[in-house]
Amino acid sequence: MVEISLPGMDKNYDPKLTEEAIYRMWETGGYFTPTIDPQKKPFTILLPLPNANDPMHMGHAMFTVQDILIRYHRMMGDPTLWLPGGDHAGIETQYVFEKKLAKEGKSRFQFDRDTLYNMIADYVEQNKNINRDQMKRLGFSMDWTRYRYSLDPNIVATVLDTFKTMYNDGLAYRDARLVNYCTKDGTGFSDLEVKYDERIDPLYYMKYGPFTIATVRPETKFRDTALAVNPKDKRYKKYIGQTLEIMGLLGPIQMTVIPDQEVDPKFGTGIMKVTPAHDPHDFELGKKFNLPVTPIIDQRGKMDFSWFLSQNNIEPKYKERAEKYHGKKVAEARALMVEDLKADGLLVKVDEQYTHRVGMCYRCGSVLEPLPIPQWYIKTKPLAKKAIEAVKKGKTKIFPKKRFEKMYFDWMNNILDWNISRQIVWGPRIPIWYCLDCNPDIALSFLNAEHVKMFGTYKDFASTHSFDEIKHGIQTLSAPLKATYALTDGACTTCGGTHILQETDTFDTWFLSSQWPITTLGFPDSKDFNYFYPTSVLDTMWDILFFWVARMMMMGLYRTGKVPFEVVHLHSRVVDAHGKKMAKSKGNVINPIDMVGKYGADALRFALMFGAAPGSDIAISEDKIRGMRNFANKLWNIGRFIHMNIDAAKAEIPFYDDTRLQTVIDANDKQIISELNTLAVSVTKNINHYRFSDAAQSLYEFTWHQFADVYLEKNKDRFKAGDAQALSVLRHVYIILLKLIHPFMPFVTESIWGTFPRKHADPLIISHWPTV
RNA sequence: GGGCGGUUAGCUCAGUUGGCUAGAGCGUUUCAUUGACAUUGAAAAGGUCAUAGGUUCGACUCCUAUACCGCCCACCA
Numbered sequence: 001m002v003e004i005s006l007p008g009m010d011k012n013y014d015p016k017l018t019e020e021a022i023y024r025m026w027e028t029g030g031y032f033t034p035t036i037d038p039q040k041k042p043f044t045i046l047l048p049l050p051n052a053n054d055p056m057h058m059g060h061a062m063f064t065v066q067d068i069l070i071r072y073h074r075m076m077g078d079p080t081l082w083l084p085g086g087d088h089a090g091i092e093t094q095y096v097f098e099k100k101l102a103k104e105g106k107s108r109f110q111f112d113r114d115t116l117y118n119m120i121a122d123y124v125e126q127n128k129n130i131n132r133d134q135m136k137r138l139g140f141s142m143d144w145t146r147y148r149y150s151l152d153p154n155i156v157a158t159v160l161d162t163f164k165t166m167y168n169d170g171l172a173y174r175d176a177r178l179v180n181y182c183t184k185d186g187t188g189f190s191d192l193e194v195k196y197d198e199r200i201d202p203l204y205y206m207k208y209g210p211f212t213i214a215t216v217r218p219e220t221k222f223r224d225t226a227l228a229v230n231p232k233d234k235r236y237k238k239y240i241g242q243t244l245e246i247m248g249l250l251g252p253i254q255m256t257v258i259p260d261q262e263v264d265p266k267f268g269t270g271i272m273k274v275t276p277a278h279d280p281h282d283f284e285l286g287k288k289f290n291l292p293v294t295p296i297i298d299q300r301g302k303m304d305f306s307w308f309l310s311q312n313n314i315e316p317k318y319k320e321r322a323e324k325y326h327g328k329k330v331a332e333a334r335a336l337m338v339e340d341l342k343a344d345g346l347l348v349k350v351d352e353q354y355t356h357r358v359g360m361c362y363r364c365g366s367v368l369e370p371l372p373i374p375q376w377y378i379k380t381k382p383l384a385k386k387a388i389e390a391v392k393k394g395k396t397k398i399f400p401k402k403r404f405e406k407m408y409f410d411w412m413n414n415i416l417d418w419n420i421s422r423q424i425v426w427g428p429r430i431p432i433w434y435c436l437d438c439n440p441d442i443a444l445s446f447l448n449a450e451h452v453k454m455f456g457t458y459k460d461f462a463s464t465h466s467f468d469e470i471k472h473g474i475q476t477l478s479a480p481l482k483a484t485y486a487l488t489d490g491a492c493t494t495c496g497g498t499h500i501l502q503e504t505d506t507f508d509t510w511f512l513s514s515q516w517p518i519t520t521l522g523f524p525d526s527k528d529f530n531y532f533y534p535t536s537v538l539d540t541m542w543d544i545l546f547f548w549v550a551r552m553m554m555m556g557l558y559r560t561g562k563v564p565f566e567v568v569h570l571h572s573r574v575v576d577a578h579g580k581k582m583a584k585s586k587g588n589v590i591n592p593i594d595m596v597g598k599y600g601a602d603a604l605r606f607a608l609m610f611g612a613a614p615g616s617d618i619a620i621s622e623d624k625i626r627g628m629r630n631f632a633n634k635l636w637n638i639g640r641f642i643h644m645n646i647d648a649a650k651a652e653i654p655f656y657d658d659t660r661l662q663t664v665i666d667a668n669d670k671q672i673i674s675e676l677n678t679l680a681v682s683v684t685k686n687i688n689h690y691r692f693s694d695a696a697q698s699l700y701e702f703t704w705h706q707f708a709d710v711y712l713e714k715n716k717d718r719f720k721a722g723d724a725q726a727l728s729v730l731r732h733v734y735i736i737l738l739k740l741i742h743p744f745m746p747f748v749t750e751s752i753w754g755t756f757p758r759k760h761a762d763p764l765i766i767s768h769w770p771t772v
Numbered sequence: 773g774g775g776c777g778g779u780u781a782g783c784u785c786a787g788u789u790g791g792c793u794a795g796a797g798c799g800u801u802u803c804a805u806u807g808a809c810a811u812u813g814a815a816a817a818g819g820u821c822a823u824a825g826g827u828u829c830g831a832c833u834c835c836u837a838u839a840c841c842g843c844c845c846a847c848c849a
Contacts, residue, residue: 009808011808012811203849214849216849262847263848263849271849274849275849280847282847282849284847356848356849402776403777406776407776407844410775410776410844414845542844575784578783578784579783579842599811607797610796611785611796611797613785613786613787617784619783619785621798623797624784627797629811630809630811633811634811636809638808638809639808640808640809641808645808689788691788697797701796708808708809709813712808713813
């Protein structure tokens, strides 16, 4: 066996020997940083900012789509910017951090607000770079000099400014409607974040005056304020408008019967109890009929009977019951009440197998409690209107259009106001200040020196604590809806006092990220903003179309009057070899970094692009990645073959375009050149149309089965004989191929590129894209 | 409840406006054994394109219905 030795080219391509050095060469060479040239239209992509605290998963590896576009445009000569960033990911990060604390036997309640915030900040700081290094390992050609973190001071400043502008425009407001509240995590959520789960719960039929009603939530009935029936329901028509006295577990209550179209006469008994404080539908109904909102569950998910117990002359039996329920968790109290209903003969029957959908906390899985808590909202209708128009007019194009444009319009048309308040510490606080002297009823919770959680109103604490103590120890401030507030952090505009406290609600993370295109580029006036906004393409998976993309459209248009991006490209979801969603619980997760270590970044990137239609899932398996590793190796060995033959020819092989060879060309050469041109045209077209799979497949097919298997095999004798024309054509086709493949497989192509003679010393990354 | 997508070779999927013997990757079978690559080469097997109708000279491709799978949205107590 004769070993062929070529300098720098082993028999097999080993990504481990090249990738790191090549990436460093690109980065230190400054090729990721665009030169601003006012004569040229830039090409810009903002990376969908990953959670700074999370390692990469396969979904992030799909950002390869962006790198392909970026590398392609860079080679086209466009000033090209791919701007990376990291997200503080409010609730996600605080949740992960609390779990970490729990493992160490600690709880967030052992720390005051500032300390907890700083601990989380340190934790994120430690993890931030893992993510960045991993993206480098995939070869992503991002401009790291422009890396942004969502809590960078200038980013936050713009976000606060947006809030103030919206507030002054009447688009940001405070209201106490029913919010999806997780009593375990202690925060409210927006409607988008609610995860609905099918559950089987008992449906209780209970006697209710002259009626029987059905409910899954008997614990809320104490604060029912009305009964609703369908106005067309003959059975109950005569009761409409009447006020009835109904016997309950705590004695008789007064109840008015009201009409409501939406009551289904066929459901249960056709009568619905109305509980405005704990049911979204009832809340709206209550507004219509002016019913009081009377909560019976508190923010910790416990029954609150203080309204009852504070009454005079309560019958001892009822007092005993109320005391028994008071302070119990919802589920526990419900069980007790069902027992008491039985005892009183009020329970008619129980349907144990009632299935319904319940709103759950997407984070911790607890049942969400709709609670009437004041929150900050964004009025979305006027913003959505413009976002719809922009897409209709084609200012922003959504791809694949067929599937996702409809989703976009449906959501925008039915949009509800956006709750941006979160009751967590990890994030910027809403820039609103309350005067404690003007609002002595503001409820405060804070930590005293012994780390004991304390609740009370400002009035309660003012006599025993200094303002400074309150200000620094405060955990949360829950101002009643009627409390007055101001945008200023100076003196109170009403009383001139300085006992003012900032809102403790922090912004929904998505409120920050919805402004990413403007905050990262330096709105309202900076060189980058003026040059790069609007960006060219926004590429992401469809799961955050509403969370992020739609909201960026609204916010970008609101602040700048221009769309934030010209194209929205929704890439495939990565699934396992059997088309199933990857999940830790299923044990089918493939770690991208492991695959890079084993087969190289190029192999993984190519596998992710190969064989998926736009908008559909992409199945990934180790077998497939290995197959693509083999392709990289094939490409590498064609390079070795060419070197070997040129070296053996012992003559200078002219550049293809320097010679008259083109006019006296051999039929075989002519054919491969023609096929190459066809390929270059189709790859270019496919990239322009976001058909990355087609581009990848044609590159694979041409390289392996046309160029290597046919042309190269057929002309081996000519190469061996040192035929200068043949060798020139061979090398030319190969060099062009390296360029065409480079956006997909940047490492192997760049490393081979370096071994060939060329007119300019430039690396492949900034070579010129082939044009025909 | 409303809407969307899918159903093509053993597996995962392409098939862009209806038109040549329906393709790829992986897997399988047979042969080749080493001056580019065994991470290879040559060849092969394997599909009533979910089902039933319809439009058309012609349907994997268009229309209707059905079945199953997946996803999104929705306040049914």
